[in-house]
Amino acid sequence: MVNAAYRFLRSLPTWALWAIVFLWSLPTLGILVNGLRPRDGQRSTGWWTVLGDERGLTLENYRTVVEASSTTNLFDAMLNTFAVTIPATVIPIAIAAFAAYAFAWIDFPGRKGLFIATVSLLAIPLQVALIPLLQLYVSGAHLTLPILNKTITLIPDLDLAGTTTAVWLTHAGFALPFAIFLLHNYLSQLPGDLFEAARIDGADHFTIFWRLVLPLSVPVLAAFGIFQFLWTWNDFLIANTMAGSNPDALVMTIRIANLAGDFGRNEHLLPAAAFVQVAVPLAVFFGLQRHFVRGLLAGSVKG
Amino acid sequence: MSKHRMLRFFSVLFAVALIASACGNDSSGGDDAAPSDAAPGDEAPSDEAPSELAGTTVTVTGPERDESEANAIQIALDIFADANDMTITYTGDADWEANINTQIEGGNPPDISIFPQPGKLADFARDGSVVPLSDAAAAATAANWTEAWTVFGNVDGVQYGVPVKTDLKSLVWYQPDRFAANGYEVPTTFDDLLALTDQMIADGNTPWCVGIESGQATGWTFTDWVEDLMLRTAGAEVYDQWVSHEIPFNDSRVVDAMTTVLDLWNTEGAVFASGGSIAATAFQDNGEPLVAGDCMMHRQASFYAAFFPDGTAFADGSEGAVDVFYFPSIKGDSPVLGAGTLAAGFNDNPATMAVLEYFSTPEYAEARQVAQTEGKDGGLSGFLSAAIGQDTSVYQPLEQSFLEILANAEVVRFDASDLMPADVGAGTFWTEGTSAVNGDITAQEAADAIEASWPS
Structure with missing residues (x-):
């Protein structure tokens, strides 16, 4: 009796979790179902009526999404997205790992102030910097000295506007403050004994970083990597501002937005397009999943 | 052991990164390479002397990005590009209205952009972002279009824009055989239209399908109705004063036009709204109920053909075919509410101006119409042009009736909300x-609020 009541109470959280899982998956299910319904079906009734709908299911939407090529074909757009996403993920991680190690374990003058300055950059919304950045990409930065009447070129005119380079450069720059902050918090928690032992064995900073810190911080690097990957994969604003005018550099999100068409007349393609868009992030997430759950210090320090 | 595996994981990551950045350079270098690729040309050398435009590249952007639309524009432009050994690229942009501002401020506007709103073109012309047409391009525009249309690209007496596409808004969609079965006749005066509405209600039919939901732009269908009524009740002259704010927005004639629309919609049994209420019904969702017989008429622009269910026949006399009649006039002056797009250049390079000149020609309109009809598998193209001298045989019967309405119109006015300042017209x-429309405020209160929001 008491046992039964106890078992019932103990199962409550599980049921609550299932309820939440169900509620949160519901919109995704709706998109999945609607993606398989023809336009007239989507336009006239809700997705939950699919079972009684004589219009049935079709792969036509997916076929159109994959084959449409008015702006850029799907394969080119996906390559562009990779060309943005991979540098925009790897470069900030590489720089931030070095910076975070220095902030955490190298004692240099002005360390605290510099770290606070870096972290406070988190508070700057990237939207305010978009147009100045675009101007920088278009025409470089030039400083005219007032009295000497001499112009110094600080950044040359690289003509980056409309290229995927401009997009990943922006992503990489804006990812750095958070990456440094996150990695610093993790690295500063590593046991100091480890570093002392390494130094006694004659290791310099680079050896410590390369042989000790990097292998130990794979979980946090992977965690940040997937956040950054997802964020850049799904980004529309930056890609649209920096490269939206060049049909050869369009990423998937822009291409999908264009699919909807004038006056939204092809909005019925969007559910199918959404699933094409999430396919790669899902594959990456499931593929790298075991790196996220691996124990933080597994096998590194004994006792 | 795990250390090694992690290192391996990293080396793989770096290798992928290197490959990726190589890819990135490739695709970004691609557009630089494009013109030089095109310049030598794989085609057989032509006998003519090389065009002075040879080797140039012109970029065009615009809000039209449908598969068939964007392809048709590109095909029509390629005809000119191939003839002159140059490269023209068209990019359709879902977020054109925001992006063109960013591109201008960022310093990399396209060579040419296609404007859906003359108001925006005028703003850019006055701040110097858009350049006036060259003499040749302006002359071609004047020769190929009537003044009713060129005036929308004219800012303070200088021609900046070339009309490239025409939408006809004063249209009512209906099914002729359903009218015949009920003994209804197509109304030719506005009073007939109101009488027909009452007749339909008395017969137990629902006369109108109305839905004004359109995401961020919810309400534009209502503004179209009001504009059509303003043109009919107050006349073109007052309409112009209304647009240019010489009369206040809450002028009694404007309020009257709004009230007429609201009274018609609020008449018991006059409106079928598939979404439950007018404001909750997507404007795209009115084609299906019209074909299904839930309502008898739907007032919407010429491009609405794309929103009828697949397989709907248009004006071919078959059963269930959909046709249009002209939204009747009150004073007998047949005013037409139109809209459309205008191309304008951001620099005065000879190549840019040559492309703008080509945009104004009937040849461009025909090429686009043919390509777009093909893109729609022979269905209605959704494209319409009022350029003079087109071969109308490239248009289908329903589209030819649109052209006829345009040709018969004595008064053509552009969609007022596209001409008003964006705070009002798109706000x-x-x-x-x-x-x-929801009944939260009266027409007078709405007009007062809009007047108060007019930028001074």
């Missing part, structure tokens, strides 16, 4: 209008 006119 309060929509939002306050939607509130009035």
